[in-house]
Amino acid sequence: MDATTTLKNHNLRVTKIRLAILDALENGHQAKPYAELQATLSDFNRTTLYRTLLALIEKGLIHKALEENGESYYARCGGCTSYAHTHDHIHFKCNDCGTVECLHLSNELGFTLPGVAIDSLEITAKGTCKICNL
């Protein structure tokens, strides 16, 4: 879905910076580190960029895929809303090239714990990605 439609679907005003962030994360399943977003979007004020990222997370358009060594990785959401992030995918980090991806599994991750209501689940897997594995 293109960035403008995504913003409109979430009842958000279409602004340059929102479009720029969504476009930078367009490559569906690949998460990008904050430093890279900052470099790509260097036209924008850093504070504005960070605040906009937080706002987009709150509105269910993007999510933090991983936080490691002080670096945060962000990725686009699929069917999330401003009420809830409803992910059931895992985050995969390649130990060789450092790529972080959102991986959707063929089987749903079903966890049931007696007496516990799970709203969201965060799982990080590490290994070698398809490209490095060739």
Ligand SMILES: [Zn+2]
């Ligand atoms: Zn989400």
Ligand SMILES: [Zn+2]
């Ligand atoms: Zn790799």
Ligand SMILES: [Zn+2]
């Ligand atoms: Zn993800």
